Structures are given as structure tokens and as C-alpha cells.
Amino acid sequence: MPFPASHPALDRALSERGYAEPTPVQSAVLEASLNEDGSGRDLLVSAQTGSGKTVAFGLALAPTLLGEAEKFAEFGAPVALVIAPTRELALQVSNELQWLYAQTGARIVSCVGGMDPKVERQALNRGCHIVVGTPGRLRDHLERGSLDLSTLQAVVLDEADEMLDMGFHEDLTFILEGAPAGRRTLMFSATLARDIVQLAKTYQTNALRIDTVAGNVSHADIEYKAIRVAPNEVELAVVNVLRYFEAPGALVFANTRERVKHLTSSLRERGFSVVGLSGELTQSQRSEALQALRDGHARVCVATDVAARGLDLPDLGLVIHAEIPVNKAGLLHRSGRTGRAGKKGVSVLLVSYTRRRKVELMLQSASINAEWSGPPSAEMILENDRKRMLADPVLTAPVEGEDTLALGKQLLERSSPEQIAAALIRLYQQKLPAPEDVYDDERMKRQQATGKNDKGQPDVPYTDFARGGDMAWFRINIGRDKNADPKWLMPTICRLGHVTKRDIGAIKIFERETKFEITEEMKAKFEAAIAQGLEEGVKIEPAVKPGPSEKPVSRWDKKPGAGGDRPEKKPWKAGEDGGDKPAWKPREDRPQGEKKPWVKREDSAAPAEGKKPWVKREDGDKPAWKAREDKPHGEKKPWVKRDDAAAEGKKPWVKRTPNDPTPPGKKPWVKKPAAEGKTPWAPRSDAEAAPATAGDKPWKGKPKGGDRPWAAKDARGKPAAARPAYKGKTPR
Numbered sequence: 001m002p003f004p005a006s007h008p009a010l011d012r013a014l015s016e017r018g019y020a021e022p023t024p025v026q027s028a029v030l031e032a033s034l035n036e037d038g039s040g041r042d043l044l045v046s047a048q049t050g051s052g053k054t055v056a057f058g059l060a061l062a063p064t065l066l067g068e069a070e071k072f073a074e075f076g077a078p079v080a081l082v083i084a085p086t087r088e089l090a091l092q093v094s095n096e097l098q099w100l101y102a103q104t105g106a107r108i109v110s111c112v113g114g115m116d117p118k119v120e121r122q123a124l125n126r127g128c129h130i131v132v133g134t135p136g137r138l139r140d141h142l143e144r145g146s147l148d149l150s151t152l153q154a155v156v157l158d159e160a161d162e163m164l165d166m167g168f169h170e171d172l173t174f175i176l177e178g179a180p181a182g183r184r185t186l187m188f189s190a191t192l193a194r195d196i197v198q199l200a201k202t203y204q205t206n207a208l209r210i211d212t213v214a215g216n217v218s219h220a221d222i223e224y225k226a227i228r229v230a231p232n233e234v235e236l237a238v239v240n241v242l243r244y245f246e247a248p249g250a251l252v253f254a255n256t257r258e259r260v261k262h263l264t265s266s267l268r269e270r271g272f273s274v275v276g277l278s279g280e281l282t283q284s285q286r287s288e289a290l291q292a293l294r295d296g297h298a299r300v301c302v303a304t305d306v307a308a309r310g311l312d313l314p315d316l317g318l319v320i321h322a323e324i325p326v327n328k329a330g331l332l333h334r335s336g337r338t339g340r341a342g343k344k345g346v347s348v349l350l351v352s353y354t355r356r357r358k359v360e361l362m363l364q365s366a367s368i369n370a371e372w373s374g375p376p377s378a379e380m381i382l383e384n385d386r387k388r389m390l391a392d393p394v395l396t397a398p399v400e401g402e403d404t405l406a407l408g409k410q411l412l413e414r415s416s417p418e419q420i421a422a423a424l425i426r427l428y429q430q431k432l433p434a435p436e437d438v439y440d441d442e443r444m445k446r447q448q449a450t451g452k453n454d455k456g457q458p459d460v461p462y463t464d465f466a467r468g469g470d471m472a473w474f475r476i477n478i479g480r481d482k483n484a485d486p487k488w489l490m491p492t493i494c495r496l497g498h499v500t501k502r503d504i505g506a507i508k509i510f511e512r513e514t515k516f517e518i519t520e521e522m523k524a525k526f527e528a529a530i531a532q533g534l535e536e537g538v539k540i541e542p543a544v545k546p547g548p549s550e551k552p553v554s555r556w557d558k559k560p561g562a563g564g565d566r567p568e569k570k571p572w573k574a575g576e577d578g579g580d581k582p583a584w585k586p587r588e589d590r591p592q593g594e595k596k597p598w599v600k601r602e603d604s605a606a607p608a609e610g611k612k613p614w615v616k617r618e619d620g621d622k623p624a625w626k627a628r629e630d631k632p633h634g635e636k637k638p639w640v641k642r643d644d645a646a647a648e649g650k651k652p653w654v655k656r657t658p659n660d661p662t663p664p665g666k667k668p669w670v671k672k673p674a675a676e677g678k679t680p681w682a683p684r685s686d687a688e689a690a691p692a693t694a695g696d697k698p699w700k701g702k703p704k705g706g707d708r709p710w711a712a713k714d715a716r717g718k719p720a721a722a723r724p725a726y727k728g729k730t731p732r
Contacts, residue, residue, distance in 0.1 A: 007062040009070060009103040014055075017099065023052035025212045029060050032208050040064040040154070042207035043186045044200045048336055051212065053188050054096040057082075057156050064154050064184055065129070071105040075127025077148040078109075081155045082132040083175065085162040087112035087283065088290070088311055093158060094132040106130055111137045111147075114283025121146040135163060135171035142178055149175075154184040160196055161189040162333075169195075176203045190332070221339035223346045224370035226359060229438070231352040232494045235266050236436035237375045238322050241348050242272065242300060243435050244376035244384060247317035249293065252302045253334050255323045263302045263322060271433035277303035277311075305330060311337055321349045324359060328366045350375075378435040389428050437525065439500045470520040471505045475543035479512040480553040489514060496540065498529040508552045515543050 022030065025047040032043065040063060047053050065079055066072065082097075084090040094110040101108070109123045111133030117140070124131070124146050131138070131147070141147035155176065157163070163172060176185075185204045189196050192211075200207055229237040242250055252267075254260045257278040264276035275289040275298045292298040293313050301313070305325070319338045325331045331349075338345025349370065351359045363370050399405055411420055476493070478484045486507050493516060494500060503526075505517030518526050530540045546552075 007059070007066060007104075009066075010059055010062050010100055013100050013103055019055070023056075025051045025053060025210075026056040026059065028210050028212055029056040032210055040184045042184060042204040044192070044204065044207045044209045045186070045188045046190070046192050046209075046211045047188060048190055048212075048332075051340075053158065054093050055100065057158075057186050057188065058097055058100045060186065061154050061156070061184075066104060071103075072107075072129050075107055075129070077151040078124075078128050078131040079151055079153045080130045081138075081149070081152055081175075081179070082130065082158060083135055083138065083156065083163070083172070084132065084158045085134070085166055085168065086306075087114055087134055088286070089159065090132050090134050092311075097130060097132065101130070108132060111141055112283075113137050114286075117141075135168040135175065139171045139174050142175065149179045152179050152183050154186065155179055157185070157187045157189075159189065160187050160199065161191050161193060164195050164199070169199075172199070190336075191329070221344050222335050223344070224335070224349070224363070224368050225346065226349045226351050226363070226370040226372045227375050228356070228372070229350050229352055229375055230494075230500045231354065232491075232498060232500070233375075233436075233438050234322055234350055234352070235263065236438050236498070237350050238263065238320055239267070239270055239272075239433065239436050240376045240378075240381060240438055241320055241350075242267075242318070243381045243433060245318050245346060246384070246388065247346070248296075248299065248315035249313050250300045250318040250320065251311070251313065251316055251334075251337050252300060252320045252322050253325070254302060254304060255326075257304065259323065260302050260304055267300060267302070272300050273298045274300040274302060277301060279304065279306055305334065313337070316340070317343070317345050319345065319347045321347070324349065324351065324355055325362075328362055331362060331366060331368075375438040376435075378437060381435040385429070385432060389425070392428075439502065471517040472520055472523045473515055473517055473543045473545050474526070474540055475513050475515045477513055477537075477539045479510050479514055481512055484509045484514050489516075496530060496534055496538070497526040499526055508546050508550075510550065511553050515546055 025045065029043065029045060040060070043060070045053070045056075047056075061080055082090075082093055084093055090112045091110055094108055097106075097108055107128040108130045109120065109128040109132070111120045111124075111131060113134055113136055115137075117137070120137075120141065121144075124141065133141075138147065142149070157172070160172075163169075185207070187196070187200055187204065187207070192209075227237060227241065238252060242252075252263060254263055257280055260276050260278045264274055267274045275292055277286060277289055281289070289298070289301070290311070290313075293301055301311075302322075303311070316338045319335055321331075321334060325334055335345075335347035338347065349359060399408070415423075476489075478489070486509075489507060489509075490501055490504060493504060497518070499518065499522050503519045503522040505519070507514060507516045527542075534540060
């Protein structure tokens, strides 16, 4: 079906680009974009990523922006605004609209984070027709006054659900409220959730709802495969999947930045042309990585979910989920990077044994039927290499140039055809990374039961190496002194040595080290893995088989150097006849019973044999309390200072007599001249009201020094006369 007529300039651009038939979303949008009176209407479109939405809304906007005109008028304020969730998607949309509107004279400006805002402001000030940007940067230009929306005729929200999930609801509200009320609003979303519908009701008028997503055929052009892998062989499985399919472009998903770095380095070391994308890269670094993928200089891209939003890479035929996505939406979004624009793609999930149930539920909720299998083996990869080499177009392409034919004849004169063919095979294989040996538990069980491999050929029966077979011994510097236990030693050895539990035999734990067996067939791989580096403080090296004199240490055994008469093994029980534990006896240096009352023996200044010299008190639980000689027994207050000097280091306190003149509630102190470094305070000798003279007033606290102008208080406690000002303060 040809494209419906939209605008002559855009139709010519589509023909030059090679667009022959519209996608379902393009056809639906073009047919519904015009109503009876010819004016554009708002659209709420549900469409998956990679379905051709950019061309669809680009064609739908043409009648609104151009009308009957062939080209745009002079540059001024923008007439169309396209909002995308990420800078990559915004730049991609800008590039698509550039060639689509190339013959209309449209000036398109992109405003995205990571770019120089000054350059964007200059471009906006020079005038444009269409602005494409991310919500945060567009709001920044609006607040600074560099973006004018007064002449806006249409607004497009691309992947609106992604923008809301990323927290741009406030920015979208700010932008839409600043746009003219009579504008046309087109909203595209993969899912029409409740928040999307609410946003459409608020900022759209009589919107036509278009659903191009079939409920049970998510990404019909994508083939889903779920591959069983051992938890410690995920990287090896990634290598084999890339080698097995040999897609022109592949995207590997990881969940964290650190994982992206590790996978990128690991694949680069194995000979893959790979780039990494994560949130910590600058915009220039991201642009260089994407350009390398588009130019073919890199074939594999390792990225996080956020970094891969909006990516549209050419010839992307393979998506690998090195780590399981969080939910169904993440699975569909990742897989949607392939199988775009009518092309076929493959989505591979690498599922460890512990995550299989979660993946099965996720696939069921997304209505996806995935093919379960083990990881591609090295034999399967080499067989595919042979088929691809024999079908290589280079072998059947006509020879061009006399020099090439002459050189070919010289090679045939010097070497036989077999030698030349062998050299060609070697050159072909040198470009390909070597496949890895991976382990598939179900495949091994099937071979053990049937005696045949996956191809139906007789195979070697399965050998239980833990009970026999050729093994090699290694030691790790973790023993019983570091609480070594097979429950966590087994996965640690598997992770460090890139092996599985099937490759590990006996484990012997000693006091300061542990010896374990590794199968001979995995010995070389294990040694290569530990040679790449281990965790800090961990050391693994070859060892000899433990001899009869080397007895492993059980966790119940007594630690070396421990004192006491504890037997080597539990359980314990009390018994007077010897038993496993001697009968309990009370200590001879201390009577049996309650700890108190005890006092220290007076006759044992130096205890003998390390025992505490305890004896029972003769006068009861506690000796009779004796009053201090320097202070009478009774209440602590009232006390006054003794007039006589302190003797023998005791505090000179005496009890106040009832006849002492003490004002009620006040301490009867008056200032007196200091003598011999003592505090110059003494009891007042009079009981009458204090005169209004300095130094002769009951103090409410000790003055900090000097003769302050204090005044006497009356009977009610208030000042009898105003005090003179003191240090700039208002007198009371």
C-alpha cells in the first residue's frame, strides 16, 4: 500500500529515501489526522518503539504547519515543538525531521542536555520553525526567555510514558501551560496508563485515540530466546551468543554502570569491536560511541537501560539481556531496540538457575513465548562459522581488475589450491573471537540419561568427579580460623575460578587453609582465571593431595591453644562417673551460693594461687553505716562555712544554728574584703532589710566582680529605687 498523500515536498523526500509502504502506525495516523473540515485534530496514539512514529507525526504535522504553501516563510518564533525523553532520542528525531522537511526550507533546532546552552540560545534567536528537545532543557530556555511559544501551532510528546516514568511531569506541565490554547497536541506512548490518559484529558481537546499495539503480539518481528546459564558464566554466555548469531549490530544490556564497564572491557579483550554507554559519559563521548556504531567501526554496544533509551541503531539484529530486566516494561523496552521498521530481530535473555521462575512469570505477563535452551556450545559456533564462510559473498563475487587476476595466477603458480584455501580459512578465523566452553546442567543430565549429545551422536557417559576421576588439588588461604565452610566456599571458588560446582570435587578444611579438587579438564581454565587476579587477601595455588597425617579440622574441634579440659567433641553432659565432662565442683576459694554479701579478707594482702581472698562478713549483708567525722549525719543542708581553717584536708563545714540571721529563700552572704586568696563571703550579721549601698545587699548570685551599683529591694522583692545605668544598659 503506497503512502497516503500528505504534502508534495514530503512525498518526494519519502520517495528519495526509499519508503514504499507505510507502517501500521503511519497509515493510521495519516488517515485520522484530518477531520471533515480539513483542520488538524489532537491525537492520542499507542504505538511501540521502532514502529515509525517520527515519520508518522512528521507527515501529520505538515498540513498544520505548511497548509497549501510549498515552503516555510521567514524564520521567527517556532511553530512546532517536539518533546522527547532523552537527548539521544531528541537528536534522532531531529535528524529524521531534517531529511523529511529538507525540501520545505524548514530550520530545525535541537535543545538537549549536555550541549552548550549558549549555542542553542543563539540558534533560537536567529529564528527557526521546529524545535526538538528534552523537557529539562526546554524549560530552562523558557525560564530564561530565549524560547518563545507564542506562535506555536503544534506540540508533539514522543514516548510520553517514558517521560513520566523519568520524573518529567512537572516540566511537561510547565511547557504545555505556556503554549497557546489553540495549538494542536499529538501524544505518542507505548502504553496508555492512567497518568497518560489524565495528561491527555488535561492538555488535549477532543483527542482521537489510536491503538496500533495488538494485545497478544508484542513485537511480532522479534524472536525471543531464554538461555540457561550458570551464575558465574554469564560473560562466557554473552561471548558465545554474540559469536553464534554474528549480527551486524548487537546491544547488550546491564543494570549498573560498573557492570557496563566490566562487560565492555571483557569483550574488548576477547577481540570484539565494542563501545559502552552509561550515564557518566559526556555528550561528546556518547556521540562518538553512537557514531562508531552507525559507521560500522563498532559492532557491539553495552549499555544501561537509561543510556539506551531512544537508541535507533542501524542493522541492530540482536539484543542480549546480560542481566534480567526489572519488570515487563523494561523487557519490552529493551527488546524494542531490535525488530524495527519491519526488520527481524532476536532478543536473548541469559537466565541463571536461581532467576528462572521470575523470568517465566515476566514472559507470561508480557504474553511472550520464548524458546528455552542451553547456551551455544563451541561446536555449534564453529559449525555456524563454516556455513557463513562458505556462503560469504566474497567467494562468489566477480573479480574486478586485471591486477587482481594476475596476482591470483602468481599465487596458484607458487602454492597449491589447498594451501591457498587453508590460508584463506586462517585469515577468516583470525578475525573472529574464540568461543568459550560453557556448562549446561540440563544438557549434561540428558547426555547422562541417553548416552547421546544434542546431535544424537554417542557421547561419553557423565562422570561424577566427586566420587572418582582425574582431579587436581588446589589450596586457598582460608581455613577454620576464618570460619571457612563449604556452604560459602563452593560459590566463592566457582566465582573466582570461572567453574561450576560439577567441576569441584572434595573439599578439605584445615586450620589455616582449605584444599579442594578441580577436574583435570577444567584445570587449565581454572588456573587462567585465578591468574587474572583475585580478591584482596585471597590466594589460590596448586597443592598436593592431603596425606594421612593431615587431618581436616571440624567446626566442633577445639581450637589450638585453648585452655581447660574440654574434650574434642560435643555434646556435653554432666556426670560424676567421668562421662564426657567432669562433674561440676564449687570453687574452693569462694563458698557456693549467692555472690553477696562478701567483703575482702583483711588478712590476705597478697592472694595465693590467683584466687580472690573472699570471706563472709560476720555482721550481716552490710556493715553499719558510720557518719563522717567532718560532716554530721543527716540532711545535707543547711550548712555554713566554718570560721576556723580546714584541718587534715577535711571540708570545714558546721551545722547552722536556728538563730542565724538568714533572709527567707536567700543565701545570707555579703561581700567582704578578700584575704589570703579565699572567697570574700561571710554570713550577714543583721536580719533587717539591706541598705541601698554597694556590697551590702543579699545577692541573687555571686557578682562577677567589682562594686556594681546595686539597690535594696522592698518587702515584695521589687527594687526600692531605680538603679543607675550600668555599661549602657537601661536601669531597672
